[in-house]
Amino acid sequence: xxxxxxxxxxxxxxxxxxxxxxxxxxxxxxxxxxxxxxxxxxxxxxxxxxxxxxxxxxxxxxxxxxxxxxxxxxxxxxxxxxxxxxxxxxxxxxxxxxxxxxxxxxxxxxxxxxxxxxxxxxxxxxxxxxxxxxxxxxxxxxxx
Numbered sequence: 001x002x003x004x005x006x007x008x009x010x011x012x013x014x015x016x017x018x019x020x021x022x023x024x025x026x027x028x029x030x031x032x033x034x035x036x037x038x039x040x041x042x043x044x045x046x047x048x049x050x051x052x053x054x055x056x057x058x059x060x061x062x063x064x065x066x067x068x069x070x071x072x073x074x075x076x077x078x079x080x081x082x083x084x085x086x087x088x089x090x091x092x093x094x095x096x097x098x099x100x101x102x103x104x105x106x107x108x109x110x111x112x113x114x115x116x117x118x119x120x121x122x123x124x125x126x127x128x129x130x131x132x133x134x135x136x137x138x139x140x141x142x143x144x
Contacts, residue, residue: 001124004058006032006045008071011064011108014116018062021117027124030058043074050078053102061103062120068107075103082140087111089122096126098133099140 003022007015012034019029032048034040042065052058061083065071068085075083083103084095087110095101104123106116 002028002058003060003062004030004049004052005062006049007034007064008040008042008045009034009037010066012036014108014113015064017113018116018120042071046071046074050075050081054078054080063103064106064108066109068105072105086119089118092119092123093126096123097129100128100137
C-alpha cells in the first residue's frame with residue numbers, strides 16, 4: 001500500500017507522527033510536507049496528495065490542517081476524490097465502508113496525536129461495503 005500525505009503548519013507534527021506510524025507498519029509513504037511551523041497555505045500541500053490518489057501513484061491520501069476543513073475542501077475539488085473529515089474512529093470507518101473515501105482529512109487542533117493514529121488505523125482497516133452504498137457513491141460526482 002502507498003499513502004501520500006500533506007499538511008499545513010498546524011498539522012505537520014501530527015503528520016510526522018502518522019508517517020512514522022505507517023512506515024513502522026511497513027506502509028510506503030510519500031510526504032509532501034510541510035515540515036515546520038512557518039505559516040503556509042494548505043492547498044499547496046493538499047493538491048499534490050489528491051493528484052497522487054487520482055493518478056494511482058497512491059492508494060489513499062491523508063491530509064491535515066488546523067480544523068481539517070480547508071484542506072478537505074481543497075482536495076475534494078479534484079474529480080474522483082472523496083475526502084472525509086474525521087475526528088473519531090467511527091467516522092473514519094464509516095467514511096471507508098459507506099462512502100468509499102480515498103482521502104482522510106484530520107483536524108490537528110482538535111484531536112490528540114494518539115487519537116490521530118487511531119483514526120488513521122480505523123480508516124485503513126475498513127473496506128468499502130459496496131451494495132446499496134455504491135449507488136450513492138456514484139451520485140457524488142457531478143459533471144458541469
